[in-house]
Amino acid sequence: MKADPHGVLTGTHFIDGDHACCEGALAVGARFAAGYPITPSTEVVERFAARVPTVGGTFIQMEDELAASIALQGGVWGGAKAFTVTSGPGFSLMMEHVGYAAMTETPCVFVDVQRGGPSTGLPTLPAQGDMMQARWGSHGDYEIVALCPNSPQECFDLTIKAFNLAEEFRVPVMFMMDEVVGHMTEKVVIPPADQIEVVPRKHTRRPVEEYLPYETNGDLVPEMAHAGEGYKFHVTGLTHDERGYPNMTPQTQDKLVKRLQNKIRNAVDRICMFEEDGLADAEVVVVSYGITSRVAQRAIDMAHERGLKVGKLRLITAWPFPDSKIIELARRVKAFVVPELNLGQMAREVERAAAGKARTILVPHAGGGVHNPEEILKAIVEATRC
């Protein structure tokens, strides 16, 4: 379906990534957000709070991130598209409800504008230290999707994509911004509503007496009902059967948790997005994401000036991780260079997927700024000598 024009601010804007993220959420039809203030993410909900009463929705500032991250799920079961926005310390508090959303298959978006950590760390400065937390932060086995924009334009475009993936797979989607992307101001083009594709909620059309809340028919994603429609359904974070009823047997656990995993793993190629350049004859591939990909681009350009055969692989989808792409490249390149604003998170994934067939060289940065392109260039030069 196409976007509701009420939420779409069609035109050319000069706005920062936080504001662009908010406009993406409004454009795709998010009409409920629950938040708690935290730098450097608050501008997203500040804009939402100003805009949403004019498009038929609600923002509530909750008492903490625990409340925000579950209120938004109440909103979803009430019929809204909903999201919350936070940064590292708040993201830590929200982990309980990332797990609840995964278990109950509540389609929703968690925006994390990453800052330096651990703990309160560097409130106003960038990092990419929450990448593993986004994947593994809640207990138990589950799958999520995580997207990494590298510009305000992508904060708009990929927020739409994040909601669409959440609805298609009934999964929480982590929108992994960082302080620089959130606070940099650039041109953002918002298209007309009829050019914005919106994935509708996978709402059941079954009559009440035939509906089972967690029954799936082939595609592993069950059909949803909303409160107040007469289905009288039950939702629980406990292990549950197709009726949604708690069932404490290893068989039910196995069936449910494997389905939660497989609905994403079976669709990895469809979910994974990346930007690539010069991979055909590359000897070295720079793998990067978010703001680091823009610094890496400078390093790649410098390497090209020196005649080095360097390719670019920018992860737009961080989770699920595009294993098959790395496996394919590892067979024919010498090494991967992975700069990131942490001490090695996605680099380990690259190394795991490469499985010894090509070297992985991490270019770490503890956060608080971005890399000097020279550091990445140095690693590229080292990689060509592998």
Add this chain to the structure above:
Amino acid sequence: MLNVIDDTANPVEQFLRTDRMPHIWCPGCGIGTTVNSFARALIDSNVDLQTLALVSGIGCTGRVAGYVKLDSFHTTHGRAIPFATGLKLANPKLNVVVYSGDGDLSAIGGNHLIHAARRNIDLKVICVNNLIYAMTGGQTAPTTPGHATTSTNPYGTFEPAFNLPHLVEAAGAVYVARWTTFHVRQLARSISEAFAKKGLSFIEVISPCPTLYQRRNKMGDGLDTMKYYKEKSKVMNGAPTGEVGLTLNGEIAVGKFVDRDRPDYQSMMRAQYVEALGERYIEEAEMECVCG
């Protein structure tokens, strides 16, 4: 033509997921009794079941959500109220009940309870208070009276307990009542009254946990507890909530303590938006479906 009354069917059965019986509650537990009163209140107050949603947290009382034939949500520990807040805000037509225990609502969820009361969100909160964490084996709760023996205070508790009616009144609730599981009719009536209120209603139900509280404190079984409730309860409608705190083996003040009116969250929100935005304001009820 005569109306044929089927007196073999329990009138509250229509509100239960009978395919989930038997329930997990112990013999002598009071939670089932509260559900019976809740169901009777649904009959008495003619609440539209189609738009009624029930939200629970975690614990013995948290299991209520799994046994009622309503749109029902068994959420995370302590978070029933914020989940219910989101549900109500996204769909204002829903009538939302929060049904949970004392540990869930006043310890891990205590912050949400006082903020929901402050905001005066239109929620009916039923708090079954068995004075203990029962699901996990009888640990001390913020509601456990002084000197009671629990698994984590084997030599007796010494922390002061919360007086829940006093707490929620101070935070802003519009309706505050307390009954015991002996007072089934009064409880049903209070729940019916709460359905007629707009804003945050809070009904505390003192309930036995014969397995873990009464047994450890040598208070007998479920029946002995009913006798205790009968003998030691004192109806004190309108009593100052500061004076209704509970003690071990002491008098239990019951009744309707608070019944007042003040605008609920969504009424205040709409009024503010209308004042600030005029015709630019679009009510959330006009939200179109996300289903395509």
